[in-house]
Amino acid sequence: MQRSFIVCTVLFLLCAFGAIAQEKKTVSGSVQDEKGNPLVGVSVQEKGTSNGASTGDGGKFSLKVAPGATLIFSYIGYLKQEVAASAASSVQMAPDQTGLNEVVVTAMGIKREARALGYAVSTVSSKELTKTGSTNFASALYGKAAGVKIVSAPGGAGSAVSIQVRGVSSYGMNTQPLYVVDGIPIRNFNTLTSQSWGTTNSRIDGNGALDINPEDIESLTILKGASASALYGSEATNGVVVITTKKGSKSRGLGVDINYTYNLENIANSPDYQNEYGPGYDAQTNVGNGIADYEGWVTDSDGSTHPYYRSYAQFGPKFDNSSVKYWDGSTRTYKANKNNYKEFYQQGYNSNVNIALSNASENGNYRMSYTRTDYKSIMPGSNLNKNNFNFNGTLKLNKKVSVDLVSTYNNNFTHNRAYAMSNIFGSYGGFFSRMDDMGTYYNKYKTSNGYKYVTYNNSNYDQDEKLAYNIRATNLLDYLYTNLRNSYDETQNRFINSITLNVSLLDNLKFRGRIGGDYTGWSAADKEHNTQPASVGYTGAYSLETRNNNVTYGDVLLTYNPKINKDFDLSATGGASGRKQTYTYQKTSTADGLVNENWFSLSNSASTVTASSARATQLDVAAFGMLNLSYRSFLYLEATGRYEGTSTLPSDVNSYFYPSVNAGFVFSDVVKMPSWMNYGKLRASYGLVGNHPAIYAANVAYNQYSLAYDGATILYQQPNASGFGNENIVSEQKREAEIGLETRFLDGKIGLDLSYYNNKVNKQILTASTAPSSGATSALVNAGSISNYGVEAAISATPIETKNFRWSTRFNFAINRNKLTELGSGLTSLTNDVEGGGYLILRSEIGDALGNIYVHPMTSDASGNKVVSDDGYYTVDANSYKYVGNIMPKVVGGFSNTISYKDFTLDFTLDYRFGGKLVSIPTYYQVGAGMFKSTLKYRDAAHGGISYVANDDATADYTASESGERHDGLILNGVTSTGATNTKVITAAAYYENTYNWRTDGDYSAAVYNNSYIKVREVAFSYSMPKKVTQRLHVQQLQVSLIGRNLFYLYKSLPYGLDPEVAVGSSWVNQGVDNGTAGPTRSLGASLRARF
DSSP: OHHHHHHHHHHHHHHHHHOOOOOOEEEEEEEEOTTSOBOSSOEEEETTSSOEEEOOGGGEEEEEEOTTOEEEEEOTTBOOEEEEGGGOSEEEOOBOSSOTTOEEEOGGGOEEEGGGOSSOEEEEEHHHHHTTOOSSTTGGGTTSSTTEEEEEOSSSTTSOEEEEESSOOOSSSOOSOEEEETTEEOOOOOOOOOSSOSSSOOBOOOOGGGGSOGGGEEEEEEEOSHHHHGGGGGGOTTOEEEEEEOOOOOOSSSEEEEEEEEEEEEEOOOOOBOOSBOSBOOHHHHHHTTSSOTTSEEEOTTSOEEEOTTOSSBOSOBOOOOEEEOTTSOEEEOOOOTTHHHHHSOOEEEEEEEEEEEEEETTEEEEEEEEEEEEEOSSTTOEEEEEEEEEEEEEESSSSEEEEEEEEEEEEEEESOOBOOHHHHSSGGGOOOTTOOHHHHHHHSBOTTSOBOOOTTOOSSOGGGSOSSOOSOHHHHHHHIIIIISEEEEEEEEEEEEEEEEEEEETTEEEEEEEEEEEEEEEEEEEEOOSSOTTTOOOOEEEEEEEEEEEEEEEEEEEEOOBOOSSEEEEEEEEEEEEEEEEEEEEEEOOSOBSSTTOOOGGGBSSOOEEEEEEEEEEEEEEEEEEEEEETTTEEEEEEEEEEEETTSOGGGOEEEEEEEEEEEOGGGTSOOOTTEEEEEEEEEEEEEEEOOOTTTTSOOEEEEEEEETTEEEEEEEEOTTOBOOTTOOOEEEEEEEEEEEEEETTTTEEEEEEEEEEEEESOEEEEEOOGGGSSSEEEEEOOEEEEEEEEEEEEEEEEEOSSEEEEEEEEEEEEEEEEEEOSTTOOEEEEEEEGGGTEEEEEEBTBOSOEEEEOOBOBOTTSOBBBOTTSOBOBOTTOOEEEEESSOSEEEEEEEEEEETTEEEEEEEEEEESOEEEEHHHHHHHHTTOBGGGGTTSSGGGTOEEEEEOSSSSOOEEEOTTOSEEEEEOOSSBOTTSOBOOOOEEHHHHHHHHTSSSTTOOGGGGEEEOOEEEEEEEEEEEEOOHHHHHHHTOSEEEEEEEEEEEEEEEEOOSTTOOTTOOOOSSTTGGGEEOOOOOOEEEEEEEEEEEO
16 A cells, blocks of 8 residues: 555656646736734635635745736735735735634534634644654643643653543543544554563554654644544544644745754753662661661671662661772772762754745645654663655646555654663662662673673673672662663554545535545564573573554545525535544563574574464444534534444444534624624533443453363363453433633724533443452443533733734633543442552542542541551551542643743743642652651651660660750650550661551551642744845845743642653553652753745
8 A cells, every 4th residue: 555655646646747827827826914014824726716826935836826816815824815816916804803704624624714613622733843853743742722721741751741622521431632634534543561570561552643743744733622522433522633734835936944942951950859868768777777887887707888879768877978888899988979869861952944835826735845854862771863765746737637646655663662760769778878889880780791781780791890899789880781781672654544525516606625644664673682691691682573553444425515595604525534443562572581692583592482463353334424504604503423333343233423512703893882892702512422441342252272182182262361341232322512602802902712511421341350259350331420521711812013013912721620420330449440459449420520549548546646556557447448639630731921022932831730649669669768858857866866775786775855865766756556655766777668668557547648740841042134134145034043842840739859740651550659660851952944
């Protein structure tokens, strides 16, 4: 199919340049704005025909028209004008202060005037997506669309970005919107991310949306409600992102656009670590286990001392600048390395160059572009190279027939995609000390012979390079070895193509036929070097993996616009679509190591090569229709219906009907409004959409086994133990009602778009536990309903506008409330996540919001006093739970501004979130390890510690005394089991280690934090060269910009320097739980945009 598209593209180009127009009268002219500046890209169309052109350089156009023709001039942001061709030599357009003549691309690629819509949409322009050099379009959406929440996984340009529209619509199925590019629904898998590395793939994967080049996008529309997206049926529950790519416009000769962006990327901020104490445990542990002395010093046989490097905690000796032997064998000054967190990361960069050629004539238009992206991650050893080719053209075969061809080729090479970092920041095995020097880790992760680092107690090889002492952060060394010594190289080739035939059968009857596809071929080579000499033992590994995803799509559309009378306009549309998705997977790996060191070949496997494969196919077909009726251009009614069938459901329940209806009433055209109110419209809509399970999820699958019996082999089948399908499963169904208000005031200087929606998603598809007798552990069931309601508001304003100065601003906010309304099978709640061995759980309960957080409470007596154990610590009631919050945000939104003065422009965008909790188990553990400044409390008299007398032994029998030699004591407020006031003295180190520890009597409410923030997301300061300069340089336009992304927080509620966006994954649960990940990034750079 790809070869066919290449041939079509070549033929298309030959036709586009060689087509000969019919002889008509040529009309030439120019178009200016209200200030006399030329407008480029204005649509000029001969009225009553499909013949048209676009203005190019200097706002000029040329078009052959019939004698006596009338021309229609239209341009986004300006009022449509009709001018006689004979008087069109110079046309000045007036700005549309209401903005409601804007044309919006809606479902199935149908263009509608914004004023005619009966539902809410959010539209983002090309400029908004590219002005700060975002590596993907989804990251550029932060704060720019009401009711749309963006979550970017850490790891940089190759890591997935999640979009969530109007809250959570599915408990356990897909929660991502459908992406449609130039009419073709494309592949966009969810993020698949585990939290560590080792035997499983735990690199932070990307998703399909990353392959869409922002430089090629003309506009992006988000269809949010069920009525807006109902024509997409079972894939529309989570909304639809409709992307239209750029077309060519008329230019002098061959139009050339060159855009170059370069950003430096660094770690944005560090945790609020303390820098006064080094590695070590509490005194009782030190002495009782013979680890160190009471102060935490370890004495070697030669009399030298050093802290205990094996400790995960930072309660060791206070830094005193003495000389100690370091774990690499060198002598170091005992002091804090204050920036070692930042020094773990490297400086990254993103280089992006885009070259586009475009032009247009009355016979068609074309645009072809090439984009090269080179990205180096802040994560050690990770980088990405990307090549993107795009062609978009229209060929007018005659006045009734035109052909559109869009072809995109994306080639990616990713070296060592970033890992999730829970094994460093969420595991005791990864905690590095406040003394540690990151340069030593980078020097010691491998030996001079390229083998893996040699531990202190390893006597097999490289004795002269082994570590001088056992250390705690071996996970950090493992990470560096994996990503700097080994290689995991991914290559992806993706083609997204479509060809569309447009035929004007009659003046009021039009046909559109489209066929296209989205093919992705992905391969990976995993090379793991030998970690030790082959003479010691076989190590290393090699594997080859391939995945192929192919989406073939086609649709036909017939639209009839009968002329009724001057008051009514009617449009009827009918069509059909089909979509086939296929997936194949294959992996072959060596087993039990490599025989010959570092020879990466399957034939070098120490044991029999292993292989695995999978394949899947899904087919979806649909017939649909739409009826539009308008009365005097102020009352609009639309009804749609889609009848759909899918192969992923059982045959007797695999077809559904998805209807919708919406209406718009422009009351300002009927009712006399005050002079300060220019426009007002009410809208209402209702729709039904669905969400079916993934391919084969509903199938009852069996595994085949063999059994030796009486000298023969007997074959038998058994249900798949990991999950059992359900032949009665049906699609989730979402019903949604929406009302809205749109207004414009003060000649369009102030605008308001307000929406209220209420939806319910029935027949939730859940995974339920099954009886052991079934042979499987779980099965899919339809059980439960989720409801969402909310308010969205988008406010736009132009507070100041003069000849040389203009300030425009956009503000949006969204409030969403969800609820689990029912469950089947007698259930009252669902457990979403379990942390800390069950000491903290996320649970959803009937009648309440999804994602409630519960922890075991501290034990208390009848009067509410906390009970203290005989050892002096609080105890936990492990038989009950208490509610401590919910992970769902209360309000999300954004605030964008554009300030222009002459040729200078400042753009900046803030986004915010208020309410909701973040669960961060890694932060909780790091508090227990004494990593943060807050844990200095009680460590000495200056930080509130009490004095006490102690024997330097393991008894932990301390007596409070003002004359005591120790000053790191505390007495917890509470009572003993007998009701007496607690007087037991404990040390600060023991308090933190025991109170914030894994499971046993841990206060897990301390792992739950308020997560609100206001962030300066992006800033661009631009200078457009004046005309006298561009003429001298022989360019039409030239703009230079200083840009920045993810700059800083104006406010955040999280403690310890924790980043509000630390959570990883597209799952709504994962977005509220931090399991340890890489730090946030900040990028600063510059861009150059030129047009020749």
